[in-house]
Every structure is written in structure tokens, then in C-alpha cells.
Amino acid sequence: MxxxxxxxxxxxxxxxxxxxxxxxxxxxxxxxxxxxxxxxxxxxxxxxxxxxxKDFQNHQLVQLLSTFILQDEKAQLDVFETKCMIEMDSLRLFIKKMNKESIKSLKEYLSSDMIEDGAFFNQIVQMADNHLLYKIWVILKDYCQAQGSEQSKSYKEDYAELLKGLERNDEEKTLSAYRELRKLSTDL
Missing domain, CATH: 1.10.10.10 (Winged helix-like DNA-binding domain superfamily/Winged helix DNA-binding domain)
Structure with missing residues (x-):
């Protein structure tokens, strides 16, 4: 109506x-x-x-519904894997759409003392410029954080390797660095 x-x-x-x-x-x-x-x-x-x-452009309805959808044990186990798949697809999109400014922004972030994984990938997924992918990623990231199932500690060097792949426009090197960062097998 x-x-x-x-x-x-x-x-x-x-x-x-x-x-x-x-x-x-x-x-x-x-x-x-x-x-x-x-x-x-x-x-x-x-x-x-x-x-x-009401204006519900930025409404949390999706996040609210995800709370119910993710009650299933199998879905909970799939959340991290799905989040990783979105991050890898975002890296691929980023490579296609990146410019000097986007690389400069990532370099500036990596030059800081504190690197927070969520903030780093937030930039990547946003710069991949797919709003739906970004919305889904935020929900999965928040869910992983709430469940305490975020990945183990990563080091600045891991992100630097990822950035090297991005700078070279090298999808294979970028995804390899990503898998190393996430401690993933080559199957994903």
C-alpha cells in the first residue's frame, strides 16, 4: 500500500x-x-x-531480523566463512575500481599505530562500491564480534602484504595475502 x-x-x-x-x-x-x-x-x-x-533509510530492521535468522547452529558456523567470501569479493571489486586516492587512504590507515581489522576492511568493502555487499558485510562483522568469533590477532605486516597486492593490481597476490591474514586454506 x-x-x-x-x-x-x-x-x-x-x-x-x-x-x-x-x-x-x-x-x-x-x-x-x-x-x-x-x-x-x-x-x-x-x-x-x-x-x-518514519524515515527508515538507516533502520536496523535487517540487523534485527538477522538475530532470528542466525539462531540456527549451522548458520552460525557459516557466518565467518560468508564474511570472508564477501571480503574476498570486495577485494576483487576494489582492484577493479581502485584509484590513487583509495590506495593512499589505505596506506595512511596502515601508517597508524593501531590497526583494527574491522576498520581496515570497512574501508575496503566501502571502496568496493557495492552498497548491498557492504550492508551484508556489516551485519556479519557485527555478528562475529558479538559472538566473539572474530579471527585471531593479525599483524601490521599482514595488512602491508595485502596492500602490496592491491597496489600491484595483482588479484592472486592479494587473495593469497588475505588467506594468510585470515589463516584460511586455499579452498576458500
Missing amino acids: INADGLKSGDKIPSERELSERLNVGRSSVREALRALELLGLIETRRGEGTFI
């Missing part, structure tokens, strides 16, 4: 009665659905004014 009616953030949605008639369901069902949407932060009710669509 939101798409069909062309509603956007800040627009008022129809009343419970109108929704009930339009959707051909009982008002209690509509009320329950609206309450759930409000709890998720997708709509807001203003007393005496009505119910309005």
Missing part, C-alpha cells in the same frame, strides 16, 4: 478503520500490525494527529 499510494517518510497513513476495510481484515489485526510496526520504529503515532511513516 505504501508503494501503491506513493507514500514516503513523514506521510500520514490511513486510519485503522480505512486499513481494515481496504485490507479486508479485522480492526484488531490492523491494530496489532500497527503496534508491531511502531515497535520496530517504522511508523509513529501522534496523539490526535494520526499515524505517520
Whole structure:
């Protein structure tokens, strides 16, 4: 209905009665659905004014849903592997799209005393310029951190080797350095 009616953030949605008639369901069902949407932060009710669509561009709905999806034990085991696959694909994309500025940015980051793996790969995945890949990666990274299943400590030299491969536009060297960084077999 939101798409069909062309509603956007800040627009008022129809009343419970109108929704009930339009959707051909009982008002209690509509009320329950609206309450759930409000709890998720997708709509807001203003007393005496009505119910309005909130700006949910940066909403955490995907992260919330991932909490339920990742309850399965097999899915939990696959999270790290999937995160690594996304990072490797992001490295491939980065090689195709990189420029002097992106390499300079990574070099500057590696020149600092503190290297944090998530921050380093955040730059890589963002510069790979695939928004969906980035969103999925953030969820997986956050999940790994929350579960304490992030990889073991890496050293500055490991990231420097990765950067060398990127600078040379050498996908094979880059991915080899990545596998070494993550302590992965060549199967992945």
C-alpha cells in the first residue's frame, strides 16, 4: 500500500478503520500490525494527529531480523566463512575500481599505530562500491564480534602484504595475502 499510494517518510497513513476495510481484515489485526510496526520504529503515532511513516533509510530492521535468522547452529558456523567470501569479493571489486586516492587512504590507515581489522576492511568493502555487499558485510562483522568469533590477532605486516597486492593490481597476490591474514586454506 505504501508503494501503491506513493507514500514516503513523514506521510500520514490511513486510519485503522480505512486499513481494515481496504485490507479486508479485522480492526484488531490492523491494530496489532500497527503496534508491531511502531515497535520496530517504522511508523509513529501522534496523539490526535494520526499515524505517520518514519524515515527508515538507516533502520536496523535487517540487523534485527538477522538475530532470528542466525539462531540456527549451522548458520552460525557459516557466518565467518560468508564474511570472508564477501571480503574476498570486495577485494576483487576494489582492484577493479581502485584509484590513487583509495590506495593512499589505505596506506595512511596502515601508517597508524593501531590497526583494527574491522576498520581496515570497512574501508575496503566501502571502496568496493557495492552498497548491498557492504550492508551484508556489516551485519556479519557485527555478528562475529558479538559472538566473539572474530579471527585471531593479525599483524601490521599482514595488512602491508595485502596492500602490496592491491597496489600491484595483482588479484592472486592479494587473495593469497588475505588467506594468510585470515589463516584460511586455499579452498576458500
